[in-house]
Amino acid sequence: MDGLYIGLVLVPTLIGVLAAVSCALLGNFLVLRKQSLMGDAVSHVVLPGIVVAFIFTGSMSVGPMLLGAAAAALLSALLIELVRNLGKVEPGAAMGVVFTALFALGVVLLEQSDTRDVHFDVEHALYGNLESLVWLAGMDASSMFEPEALADLPPQLGRLALALVAVIAFLVFFWRQLVVSTFDPVFAHAAGVPVRFVGAALISLVAVVAVTAFEAVGAIITIAMLICPAAAARLMTNRLLPQILWSVFFALVSAVVGFWAAGSGMELIGSGFSVSAAGMIAAVSGAILGLCAVAAPQRKGALGH
Amino acid sequence: MNVHNTDAGAALTVRGMSVAYGDKPALSSVDAIFKQGRMSAVVGPNGAGKSTMLKAAMGIIPAISGEALFFGRPLAEARSRVAYVPQRASVDWDFPATVIDVVMMGLYRSLGPFRLIGRSQREFALDCLEDVDMASLANRQIGQLSGGQQQRVFIARALAQKADLLMLDEPFAGVDAATEKTIITLLKKLVAEGGTAVAVHHDLSTVTAYFEDVLILNVRRIANGTVAKAFTDANLAEAYGGRLTQATPVLQKTV
Amino acid sequence: MIDATAFVNALTFNAGYNTAIVAIGAVLLGWAGGTVGTFLLLRQRSLVSDALSHATLPGVGIAFLVMAWFGGSGRFLPGLLIGAAISAMLGLASVEWLTRRTRLQSDAAIGAVLSSFFGLGVVLLTVIQSLGIGRQAGIGSFLLGSTSGMLRNEAITLAVLALGVAFLVFVLRRQLTLVCFDETFARTSGIDIRRTDLLLMLLVMAVTVTGLRVVGLILVVALLIIPPVAARFWTDKTNTMVVVSGFVGAVSGFIGTALSASVPNFPAGPVIVLVAACLFVFSLLFAPARGVFYGLYRSRAFSRKVHRRQGLLAILRGEAIYDRDTIKVLKGEGYINADATPTKTGLDAAENAAREEALWTIYLRDNPDAAYRAARMRLDPIAERLTTGEIAELEKQFSGPAAALPVQ
Ligand SMILES: Nc1ncnc2c1ncn2[C@@H]1O[C@H](COP(=O)(O)OP(=O)(O)OP(=O)(O)O)[C@@H](O)[C@H]1O
Ligand SMILES: [Mg+2]
Numbered sequence: 001m002d003g004l005y006i007g008l009v010l011v012p013t014l015i016g017v018l019a020a021v022s023c024a025l026l027g028n029f030l031v032l033r034k035q036s037l038m039g040d041a042v043s044h045v046v047l048p049g050i051v052v053a054f055i056f057t058g059s060m061s062v063g064p065m066l067l068g069a070a071a072a073a074l075l076s077a078l079l080i081e082l083v084r085n086l087g088k089v090e091p092g093a094a095m096g097v098v099f100t101a102l103f104a105l106g107v108v109l110l111e112q113s114d115t116r117d118v119h120f121d122v123e124h125a126l127y128g129n130l131e132s133l134v135w136l137a138g139m140d141a142s143s144m145f146e147p148e149a150l151a152d153l154p155p156q157l158g159r160l161a162l163a164l165v166a167v168i169a170f171l172v173f174f175w176r177q178l179v180v181s182t183f184d185p186v187f188a189h190a191a192g193v194p195v196r197f198v199g200a201a202l203i204s205l206v207a208v209v210a211v212t213a214f215e216a217v218g219a220i221i222t223i224a225m226l227i228c229p230a231a232a233a234r235l236m237t238n239r240l241l242p243q244i245l246w247s248v249f250f251a252l253v254s255a256v257v258g259f260w261a262a263g264s265g266m267e268l269i270g271s272g273f274s275v276s277a278a279g280m281i282a283a284v285s286g287a288i289l290g291l292c293a294v295a296a297p298q299r300k301g302a303l304g305h
Numbered sequence: 306m307n308v309h310n311t312d313a314g315a316a317l318t319v320r321g322m323s324v325a326y327g328d329k330p331a332l333s334s335v336d337a338i339f340k341q342g343r344m345s346a347v348v349g350p351n352g353a354g355k356s357t358m359l360k361a362a363m364g365i366i367p368a369i370s371g372e373a374l375f376f377g378r379p380l381a382e383a384r385s386r387v388a389y390v391p392q393r394a395s396v397d398w399d400f401p402a403t404v405i406d407v408v409m410m411g412l413y414r415s416l417g418p419f420r421l422i423g424r425s426q427r428e429f430a431l432d433c434l435e436d437v438d439m440a441s442l443a444n445r446q447i448g449q450l451s452g453g454q455q456q457r458v459f460i461a462r463a464l465a466q467k468a469d470l471l472m473l474d475e476p477f478a479g480v481d482a483a484t485e486k487t488i489i490t491l492l493k494k495l496v497a498e499g500g501t502a503v504a505v506h507h508d509l510s511t512v513t514a515y516f517e518d519v520l521i522l523n524v525r526r527i528a529n530g531t532v533a534k535a536f537t538d539a540n541l542a543e544a545y546g547g548r549l550t551q552a553t554p555v556l557q558k559t560v
Numbered sequence: 561m562i563d564a565t566a567f568v569n570a571l572t573f574n575a576g577y578n579t580a581i582v583a584i585g586a587v588l589l590g591w592a593g594g595t596v597g598t599f600l601l602l603r604q605r606s607l608v609s610d611a612l613s614h615a616t617l618p619g620v621g622i623a624f625l626v627m628a629w630f631g632g633s634g635r636f637l638p639g640l641l642i643g644a645a646i647s648a649m650l651g652l653a654s655v656e657w658l659t660r661r662t663r664l665q666s667d668a669a670i671g672a673v674l675s676s677f678f679g680l681g682v683v684l685l686t687v688i689q690s691l692g693i694g695r696q697a698g699i700g701s702f703l704l705g706s707t708s709g710m711l712r713n714e715a716i717t718l719a720v721l722a723l724g725v726a727f728l729v730f731v732l733r734r735q736l737t738l739v740c741f742d743e744t745f746a747r748t749s750g751i752d753i754r755r756t757d758l759l760l761m762l763l764v765m766a767v768t769v770t771g772l773r774v775v776g777l778i779l780v781v782a783l784l785i786i787p788p789v790a791a792r793f794w795t796d797k798t799n800t801m802v803v804v805s806g807f808v809g810a811v812s813g814f815i816g817t818a819l820s821a822s823v824p825n826f827p828a829g830p831v832i833v834l835v836a837a838c839l840f841v842f843s844l845l846f847a848p849a850r851g852v853f854y855g856l857y858r859s860r861a862f863s864r865k866v867h868r869r870q871g872l873l874a875i876l877r878g879e880a881i882y883d884r885d886t887i888k889v890l891k892g893e894g895y896i897n898a899d900a901t902p903t904k905t906g907l908d909a910a911e912n913a914a915r916e917e918a919l920w921t922i923y924l925r926d927n928p929d930a931a932y933r934a935a936r937m938r939l940d941p942i943a944e945r946l947t948t949g950e951i952a953e954l955e956k957q958f959s960g961p962a963a964a965l966p967v968q
Pocket of ligand 2: 357392
């Protein structure tokens with residue numbers, strides 16, 4: 001295998017795939033719970049979290065940044081619940097209020113602090129920079145077995161792999177609780193399923209994945225992958241397990257095709273530049289959903305609309 | 306807390322239960338006893354708080370005061386002995402689950418979160434479906450059923466819970482006469498085997514035929530006891546107000 | 561940090577021509593957003609606006625490319641806004657189509673459209689970047705908005721647009737109120753619901769596109785969502801809500817732009833949103849109609865009433881009281897001593913409660929028709945609910961000592 005290919009294409013693609021699949025897995029439950037936009041809200045709120053973490057620690061190191069972002073994401077989920085319950089505001093509007101307010105706060109704090117000196121801006125937060133997560137030490141296939149070379153892998157790869165493992169473990173261990181409380185919360189409550197806990201755990205995990213993915217690939221992939229593959233998979237089948245497998249497949253395709261189209265694909269059509277891979281991946285996932293909406297077997301659903 | 310003077314043989318004891326939505330009372334200081342091994346009806350006009358009482362007893366909504374004891378114990382200690390079928394299951398009918406999947410959710414307590422579903426569980430779930438005449442539709446997606454069929458699936462799920470006390474909120478709403486008969490026969494059989502059923506019921510003309518005990522409710526308790534003693538014209542008039550006086554033929558038949 | 565004179569200058573439109581124009585624009589925009597947003601909230605479609613605003617990005621990018629292609633500067637604001645409007649419409653149509661034609665619920669449709677259109681927009685932005693034409697200066701500001709580098713004719717364009725939107729909203733508000741308030745009635749009185757909905761969405765789009773340059777596409781939804789949610793706490797009436805919401809929006813626009821003009825590094829868009837958010841928090845907590853504190857006060861007062869009555873009746877019957885809340889209420893009001901024995905006032909109050917209870921019971925026996933209503937009033941002193949004549953009637957039947965009467 002060509003070394004450059006591994007380092008410059010395979011590794012970033014793999015990072016994209018890991019992020020996409022983690023998001024898509026959780027996305028199935030968000031879509032079924034009609035909480036798709038929680039992912040949207042949580043991803044927006046990552047910005048103020050990072051800025052606050054920076055203001056407190058004065059450094060752009062990864063640890064505090066991830067911690068700040070995760071804290072902000074959880075805080076926003078909590079605030080949304082609070083606004084919903086205290087104010088009896090419909091969920092969509094409650095989300096809208098909370099995430100715009102927190103995002104605005106993040107931007108103002110960003111402008112007021114001097115994070116700009118250390119090169120951090122909103123655009124970065126939104127689209128990430130997948131193309132730059134390359135593995136320069138990976139010169140040929142054999143370097144996959146060399147410890148020093150492996151140590152040079154982008155750290156995001158490891159973190160995202162860990163996140164994916166966490167997501168899979170969560171789904172396996174909480175499968176029954178998750179399904180029962182998603183389908184019929186009242187029954188689940190009566191049967192003794194810890195409904196609130198399961199819901200909170202799901203949202204926390206979305207936050208964790210959003211934060212990890214965001215650091216690697218930007219908020220936009222997170223939002224797209226939390227929703228589009230699961231929504232498209234929903235149109236393919238009437239069974240839950242197949243739906244989840246479809247969503248993973250769609251996430252995979254979006255990440256691979258998107259990354260390819262943003263780089264090599266552009267060369268192929270003769271343009272001399274490449275475009276944002278994150279944006280392309282999101283757009284491809286949207287296109288897949290569009291196709292499914294036109295032609296998928298179960299697009300109408302049981303209720304016929 | 307106070308486990309004192311619980312009536313022996315009560316499957317569900319409701320004591321001094323008050324519930325309000327905001328500052329609008331829905332139940333005021335209701336006392337009621339549902340005896341073990343009997344069929345009990347809860348009747349009352351729309352908005353009387355019947356569903357509210359069941360929900361508060363199941364801990365789904367908070368009560369301002371009062372308590373509900375199941376077999377003399379608080380709900381937390383008796384959860385696996387109680388099954389509850391809500392008035393209108395507020396589920397997403399488009400959910401990717403089949404009929405049998407839904408029934409097997411009733412096995413949640415006996416399986417716990419981790420034990421896998423085996424052949425015997427599947428067969429048991431099919432038996433439960435058989436009981437409500439739905440076995441032939443076991444592999445349908447739940448949205449592809451009629452309203453009455455959906456109701457039957459939820460009753461089958463409650464059966465799968467193998468509970469000693471079944472609490473059903475209007476099990477016959479939107480169900481055809483044949484199904485109503487099936488369900489009532491089934492409930493009577495369960496009760497004959499020592500189970501207990503509490504059902505919110507709207508059809509006053511069948512109360513005497515179906516049930517042994519009754520609670521007449523309208524925000525407060527109007528009467529609670531055997532059908533013979535409690536299901537009287539006076540009590541019904543107090544619950545339903547003058548609206549019922551035109552419907553005397555029904556009442557004459559029942560009393 | 562905040563420069564007081566600059567702030568006052570900005571508040572009084574004395575901070576320069578551009579700032580004044582922008583402030584006027586922001587006030588009009590805030591008002592229009594709040595008003596339109598109310599209808600959006602009442603139709604439960606608040607977040608559709610989020611999809612709409614994110615969907616503007618590819619339009620902006622394409623408009624830029626097209627204008628650059630034909631040799632223009634690419635930064636021409638009206639051109640960019642037209643592009644934004646067209647792609648917003650496409651986004652909206654996609655949301656509608658997904659919810660109508662597939663089994664997807666609106667939340668998934670909104671999220672999908674939002675993210676994929678935005679992704680496409682980002683791709684186009686990077687194209688523009690790598691083409692090296694005209695920097696993204698004109699376009700970057702569409703993400704977060706900015707008023708600082710705004711040219712005079714841009715400011716005027718926006719103010720005029722805002723005026724136009726505000727005017728449209730003003731003209732259409734009656735029809736929208738009718739549809740949002742009572743769909744069936746609106747239908748029977750000959751209003752075409754679908755057309756009105758479409759109109760509503762057009763207004764939402766107009767607000768979004770106008771707000772794009774000032775507040776930015778990520779935050780412009782706040783103008784449509786926060787003011788009506790805040791207004792909801794003050795009133796239950798649609799008409800009042802429309803007015804309050806418009807007011808909240810306008811105030812946010814006004815104070816926000818003033819703050820932004822007088823404090824360095826205070827971007828107008830986010831500051832406007834934060835002002836609105838502050839107004840929201842204030843409303844959530846303190847509004848009398850549905851605010852948290854008032855609601856808490858009312859449900860606590862009611863819960864006290866229940867415990868008081870139950871406790872007093874238990875005292876009268878000589879039963880022990882177990883409920884901790886009941887004990888707390890009775891102790892707090894001096895009805896029982898520390899050792900749970902009733903005080904003198906406690907006994908008197910119990911006697912009185914039993915009398916009330918007995919009178920209610922007699923009343924209900926005699927008036928089954930009123931039972932339904934009366935059951936809910938039972939905790940109130942009977943004198944507040946019945947006329948003195950009615951009570952006197954009841955008193956006649958009420959002869960024995962209170963304790964002897966049937967207490968439920
Ligand atoms: N979630 C809620 N919020 C506010 N009020 C409620 C709520 N649920 C019920 N209510 C009110 O509480 C009262 C009792 O409602 P409940 O559902 O218990 O009545 P019900 O006896 O079951 O009536 P039905 O025969 O119509 O089912 C009604 O007046 C109802 O309007
Ligand atoms: Mg009911």
